[in-house]
Amino acid sequence: MTEGLSAWQLIASGDAALLAIVRLSLVVSLSAVTCAALLGLPLGASLALTRFPGRTLLIVLLNGFMGLPPVVVGLAVFLLLSRSGPLGTFGILFTPLAMIIAQALLVLPIIAALARQTIEDLWREYRDELTAMDVGPVGRIATLLWDSRFSLLTALLAGFGRAIAEVGAVMIVGGNINGFTRTMTTAIALETSKGDLPLALGLGYILIVLVLVINAGAWGLRVWSEQRANG
Amino acid sequence: MRAALSDLPLTLDDVSFRAGGSAILDHVSLSIEPGAPTLIVGPNGAGKSSLLRICMGLARPTSGIVTWGGRTESRPLRRAFLFQRPVMLRRSVAANVAYGLRQAGYPYGLRRNRVRELLDRVGLLDHADRAARSLSGGEQQKLALARALARDPELLFLDEPTANLDPAATRSVEEIVLGASNSGIKVVMSSHDLGQVKRLAGEVLLLVRGGVRERAAAPVFFDSPSTPEAAAFVRGDLIL
Numbered sequence A: 001m002t003e004g005l006s007a008w009q010l011i012a013s014g015d016a017a018l019l020a021i022v023r024l025s026l027v028v029s030l031s032a033v034t035c036a037a038l039l040g041l042p043l044g045a046s047l048a049l050t051r052f053p054g055r056t057l058l059i060v061l062l063n064g065f066m067g068l069p070p071v072v073v074g075l076a077v078f079l080l081l082s083r084s085g086p087l088g089t090f091g092i093l094f095t096p097l098a099m100i101i102a103q104a105l106l107v108l109p110i111i112a113a114l115a116r117q118t119i120e121d122l123w124r125e126y127r128d129e130l131t132a133m134d135v136g137p138v139g140r141i142a143t144l145l146w147d148s149r150f151s152l153l154t155a156l157l158a159g160f161g162r163a164i165a166e167v168g169a170v171m172i173v174g175g176n177i178n179g180f181t182r183t184m185t186t187a188i189a190l191e192t193s194k195g196d197l198p199l200a201l202g203l204g205y206i207l208i209v210l211v212l213v214i215n216a217g218a219w220g221l222r223v224w225s226e227q228r229a230n231g
Numbered sequence B: 001m002r003a004a005l006s007d008l009p010l011t012l013d014d015v016s017f018r019a020g021g022s023a024i025l026d027h028v029s030l031s032i033e034p035g036a037p038t039l040i041v042g043p044n045g046a047g048k049s050s051l052l053r054i055c056m057g058l059a060r061p062t063s064g065i066v067t068w069g070g071r072t073e074s075r076p077l078r079r080a081f082l083f084q085r086p087v088m089l090r091r092s093v094a095a096n097v098a099y100g101l102r103q104a105g106y107p108y109g110l111r112r113n114r115v116r117e118l119l120d121r122v123g124l125l126d127h128a129d130r131a132a133r134s135l136s137g138g139e140q141q142k143l144a145l146a147r148a149l150a151r152d153p154e155l156l157f158l159d160e161p162t163a164n165l166d167p168a169a170t171r172s173v174e175e176i177v178l179g180a181s182n183s184g185i186k187v188v189m190s191s192h193d194l195g196q197v198k199r200l201a202g203e204v205l206l207l208v209r210g211g212v213r214e215r216a217a218a219p220v221f222f223d224s225p226s227t228p229e230a231a232a233f234v235r236g237d238l239i240l
Helices: A002-012 A016-049 A055-065 A070-081 A096-132 A137-147 A149-165 A168-174 A184-194 A197-230 B048-056 B093-103 B108-121 B137-149 B167-182 B194-200 B218-223 B228-235
Strands: B010-019 B022-032 B038-041 B063-068 B079-082 B155-159 B186-190 B203-208 B211-217
Touching: A002 A197, A016 A055, A016 A096, A016 A137, A016 A149, A016 A184, A016 A197, A055 A096, A070 A096, A070 A168, A096 A137, A096 A149, A096 A168, A096 B079, A137 A149, A149 A184, A149 A197, A168 A184, A184 A197, B010 B048, B022 B048, B022 B063, B022 B211, B038 B048, B038 B194, B048 B079, B048 B155, B048 B186, B079 B137, B093 B108, B093 B137, B108 B137, B137 B167, B155 B167, B167 B186, B167 B194, B194 B218, B203 B218, B203 B228, B211 B218, B211 B228, B218 B228
Parallel strands: B038 B186, B038 B203, B079 B155, B155 B186
Antiparallel strands: B010 B022, B010 B063, B203 B211
8 A cells, every 4th residue: 555655645745737737637627628618508498498399309319429438529629620621720739728618519518418408497387487577598597507607507517527537538639748638537547557556546536536525515605595495 | 657558448359368278368448547446256267367467468358459558568567466365575664665666667766755655555564574485474575565566557456465364464455456456556355255345345256167257346246146157156156
């Protein structure tokens, strides 16, 4: 267990390289979830409220895309952003921005699909009342998003958990460049294959603790605010 | 505030409504004019809820024409609807009323005071900051009334609003409805309860199997009902 012990020492000493990796992981995944939420929540809400040909197919696709393999998303974004790809001129491959794009695409279906389900259920309850109050389409979406905020928080968490824990997409589009695009998961994969188990284990501990703390915090927030909203 | 075109008189011309292959309303023609409350009575399945929903504009008739103040299309700007089970927005009591005011285009700066007036009117001022969904059934219905009155309605539809309430809550809901009626709001309400109809009705409309069987001013309806079904209702018998 010497690796385990030195892993804790690494964390306790506040190793600068390790902290930089943790910071980058958080920045990338939180940005990705924010972008995915800005797109996914209105998308899910519109899908919940509208009826059009092909809607069922779209919902099935969206639900299916919740389980997209990260490496495939990474590959697709890689092809888009590579020099010869359609977006190659921007030169953002192997940057944190590319990683944010890949993770946002990965998380978008999760947030949109869960939001669609949540909002459709609430719409069933609210429809007559909002129609009687002459609430327009935009107002309906805003009202439903706000009134299902606690359930939607869970959807955002599911997306964050997916983003922070995936390795395939950030590895391919980020390139795991030391000090620039190295995240917790890509570092763990690399250090394990190099045999530097203390660093890999230390990052593993931090990753698990981060996910637990964020979920516990969100759960507490949810309980607290549901008591305020629902009594 | 918006231009206030009147929704009255509300007329139904040969209106039928079918759902799931069966006729709910069958060639109904009637006119709702300003005045004392109109109470719609009749057995379950007679079409009371569907009639109210069509009058509100929540449902469209399968055939026939509905007009509000002579117009066939009319957004429910000055109509409000109270459902048997009110939907409480997942917000505070005050925020539920404020939501109604905002939807009605009430000026932002005056909303706070108006919320307090409306909550005071329904006796919920002390609960302003509570979560709406933590209220009892009777309080929820009173809050729904405050939210409906926030629309400054000309026409207020109520679909058996006290069916799930105890006598005390029923009494306070009835008092609010009578107050609204006295302030010039046309009340159209369905009810199962003979006592309630006697307490509130200016006129009674008896609906049986999707058709208007009898319509009369309340004293006439109760003193000399002209159909066997109306007579049975007035006696307190079951209408089959």
